Amino acid sequence: MSHHDSFLRRYVFSTDHKIIGIQYILTGLAMAVVGGALAALIRLQLGWPSQQWPALGRLLPAGMPGGVMTPEFYMSLVTMHGTIMVFFFISYVLVSGFGNYLVPLQVGARDMAFPLLNMLSYWIALLAALVIVGSFFVEGGAAAAGWTAYPPLSAIASAMPGSGAGQTLWLLSMALFIASFTMSGLNIVATVFSVRAPGMWMMRMPLTVWSYFISAIMGLLAFPPLTAAAIMLLFDRHFGTSFFLPSGLIVAGRVLEHQGGSPLLWQHLFWFLGHPEVYVLILPALGIALDIFPVFSRKPVFGYRVSVYSLIAVGVLSMVVWGHHMFVSGMSPFSGEYFTLSTMLITIPMTIIGVNMLGSLWGARITLATPMLFALGIIALFGVGGFGGLFLGNATADMQLHDTYFVVGHFHLMIGGVTLLATFAAIYYWFPKMFGRFMNERLGKVHFWLTFLPFFLIFFMQHFLGLQGAPRRYYAFTTYEYLRETLVQNVAISHTAFLLIAGQVLFAVNFVWSLIAGRAASANPWQATTLEWETSSPPPHGNFVQVPIVHRWAYEYAAEGASEDYTPQTVPASRVAVTP
Amino acid sequence: MSIAVAADHDVARRWHVRDVGLWMFLGTIAMLFAAFTSALIVRRSTGDWADVHLPLILWVNTAVLVISSATLERGRRLGVTDRRRAVPWVAATCVLGSLFFAGQIEAWRELSRLGFYLPTTPAASFFYVLTGVHVVHLVAALVCVGVLLGRTVSSRASREWPYAAGAVSTFWHFLTGVWIYLLAVLQAA
Numbered sequence: 001m002s003h004h005d006s007f008l009r010r011y012v013f014s015t016d017h018k019i020i021g022i023q024y025i026l027t028g029l030a031m032a033v034v035g036g037a038l039a040a041l042i043r044l045q046l047g048w049p050s051q052q053w054p055a056l057g058r059l060l061p062a063g064m065p066g067g068v069m070t071p072e073f074y075m076s077l078v079t080m081h082g083t084i085m086v087f088f089f090i091s092y093v094l095v096s097g098f099g100n101y102l103v104p105l106q107v108g109a110r111d112m113a114f115p116l117l118n119m120l121s122y123w124i125a126l127l128a129a130l131v132i133v134g135s136f137f138v139e140g141g142a143a144a145a146g147w148t149a150y151p152p153l154s155a156i157a158s159a160m161p162g163s164g165a166g167q168t169l170w171l172l173s174m175a176l177f178i179a180s181f182t183m184s185g186l187n188i189v190a191t192v193f194s195v196r197a198p199g200m201w202m203m204r205m206p207l208t209v210w211s212y213f214i215s216a217i218m219g220l221l222a223f224p225p226l227t228a229a230a231i232m233l234l235f236d237r238h239f240g241t242s243f244f245l246p247s248g249l250i251v252a253g254r255v256l257e258h259q260g261g262s263p264l265l266w267q268h269l270f271w272f273l274g275h276p277e278v279y280v281l282i283l284p285a286l287g288i289a290l291d292i293f294p295v296f297s298r299k300p301v302f303g304y305r306v307s308v309y310s311l312i313a314v315g316v317l318s319m320v321v322w323g324h325h326m327f328v329s330g331m332s333p334f335s336g337e338y339f340t341l342s343t344m345l346i347t348i349p350m351t352i353i354g355v356n357m358l359g360s361l362w363g364a365r366i367t368l369a370t371p372m373l374f375a376l377g378i379i380a381l382f383g384v385g386g387f388g389g390l391f392l393g394n395a396t397a398d399m400q401l402h403d404t405y406f407v408v409g410h411f412h413l414m415i416g417g418v419t420l421l422a423t424f425a426a427i428y429y430w431f432p433k434m435f436g437r438f439m440n441e442r443l444g445k446v447h448f449w450l451t452f453l454p455f456f457l458i459f460f461m462q463h464f465l466g467l468q469g470a471p472r473r474y475y476a477f478t479t480y481e482y483l484r485e486t487l488v489q490n491v492a493i494s495h496t497a498f499l500l501i502a503g504q505v506l507f508a509v510n511f512v513w514s515l516i517a518g519r520a521a522s523a524n525p526w527q528a529t530t531l532e533w534e535t536s537s538p539p540p541h542g543n544f545v546q547v548p549i550v551h552r553w554a555y556e557y558a559a560e561g562a563s564e565d566y567t568p569q570t571v572p573a574s575r576v577a578v579t580p
Numbered sequence: 581m582s583i584a585v586a587a588d589h590d591v592a593r594r595w596h597v598r599d600v601g602l603w604m605f606l607g608t609i610a611m612l613f614a615a616f617t618s619a620l621i622v623r624r625s626t627g628d629w630a631d632v633h634l635p636l637i638l639w640v641n642t643a644v645l646v647i648s649s650a651t652l653e654r655g656r657r658l659g660v661t662d663r664r665r666a667v668p669w670v671a672a673t674c675v676l677g678s679l680f681f682a683g684q685i686e687a688w689r690e691l692s693r694l695g696f697y698l699p700t701t702p703a704a705s706f707f708y709v710l711t712g713v714h715v716v717h718l719v720a721a722l723v724c725v726g727v728l729l730g731r732t733v734s735s736r737a738s739r740e741w742p743y744a745a746g747a748v749s750t751f752w753h754f755l756t757g758v759w760i761y762l763l764a765v766l767q768a769a
Contacts, residue, residue: 113597113600113601114597114598114601117601182605182608185604186601186604186605187601189600189601189604190597190598190600190601190604193597193600194593194596194597194600195597217604220604220607220608220611221607221608221611222611223608224608224609224611224612224614224615225611225612225614225615227612227615228612228613228615228616228619228713229615229619231709231713232619232709235698235705235709239698239699240698240699241698241699241702241705241709242699242702242705243619243623243702243705247628259628260626260627260628260629260702261623261626261702262622262623262626264622265619265622265623268618268622269615269618269619272615
């Protein structure tokens, strides 16, 4: 690409990783609005079941006839909220978006290894997003079998309204998403392996790059089994095969012809992807936090090597723990024991990463700028959410807690909260690099408190709902005597959820306002050490005027003999001694 | 001279990157078929499994595919020194690959003539799905071989030919290996 390219070539059909990264981020944020709107509808129903909302009835006549939500629509909302938030918001913004933007810059490359493939990956991702949103408008509405798409519900087109065209489009969208995510992952791995700047040894790479690298490898290995499962599910749905459908199923009074299939087979294949996917999302969040801490505490990251080894250990172990999602599926107690042990094992490297985060802050002069606040919030949610994971990873406790709101609370704190805070931390931190302007600090800080506190309260409270035995996915708790007393908590959760959503309006205003009129940022406004800050803000096409030469690791803060309290990676040892 | 050496180095580096991408891609294909295989093993244990007699033409197809791998490899080696000598071998690979494709379709027809359709038995379902997914990949590889043939017959000089031939043949040999593995799995099932 050159500076003489047309607007379309430069900013729409671009092969520049930075533009593609921003395209992913904007698409993901737009999808977050959709996912957030679905969450608001879910909370309306759970806080005030069977309440009439005439205005919504006019807006959504099929899902809320007369203004009252139907159970089928509620199932669609839950399914699509999960699907959109996991695959089309967090994956797009945090993994593909910032992965694309940051990895080449931080390793000192001019672009991704395969720029054309990168562009293709974005356009397929956009198509996947359009298909999933479009599925709301087909006959029967969007898919309603949960974001995990368990058969038989997902495999029988006549099971419920969303099981028809909506579920088929869900599968099509997932196929497109996987194709796009695979292309993106191939690019990240090849870029890290082969296009690093001179001197950028693997053990000099920032932890953000490490986390994207490991998460990309995990994605490449874990997604194909879901592809295989999706192909088989499509055949079960449309061509009469019985991979997942057992004998004797009766739908609408008619016995289905399918024979001998195993619904559990889907669960195994889904969770073989599903669990690594959690780490595919959460590792970049941890990498970003570990990179932001040194900048605002003005001291090197604590335990760099151990963090790298822990990230690798998490990557490896995450591939062999999927069965802890299936303790109640009737699996052998010996298998349950194995999955409990392997899950407990993965807490070791995760805890080490957590301790290294705390160690990075120990004795530091901390500046509570907005990115740092969000990064600190990650520690809180990671700690509390991770603690809940200890109960769910243990077969004995999980038998009681499975499919309750304890699980919903846990995974929202981890895969929802940690990644959401990391997304905001990343946006506030790299916004000056991406657009050459700062976001407003005061609005940013208010946004942090209106995000962190409500988010924590909502999902912390849901743990207690789970302990009271409230099952997830129920349309109306008031139907059951033993759950009626939870209504007060649900109303409180719903109010807090609306506060959380309102807080995001501040972010939207800040984002747009700062794009237009934010304070101008220099090349290295945070006085950071990594390579992306060694080029202009925003960086030019090709990223660097000259390919940088790396002389040191990414966390040279408060080095002896340096005139400043930070030493960029490009400063040679002759000027400032390299930390061994 | 030094400029030429630098250019060669750039070409080698670019293709090294592509090799990394290629092997990661092949890794995803391996995981795809590993998932299908484990699904087959689980499904086989559910009690209603009935074996399906594999069509004999599969053995002919296998021989054709193995020979096609050999021709491509021969072409790749000859082409390193003189690209024109690779033309008949790469062309033969195209023909043999197309024959394999046609042979797989004939295998499906034969099975359906025997009354085994996609949903008839779980074994038949797996046969159609596994062979179908393999053929989809093979068609993609065949397109790559076709592009390579175009580059091979082209009169334009290309320092990249050996690398391109290496990447295409790696993909092709990999799919031959996957096919032999699938045949063994289907035979054992």
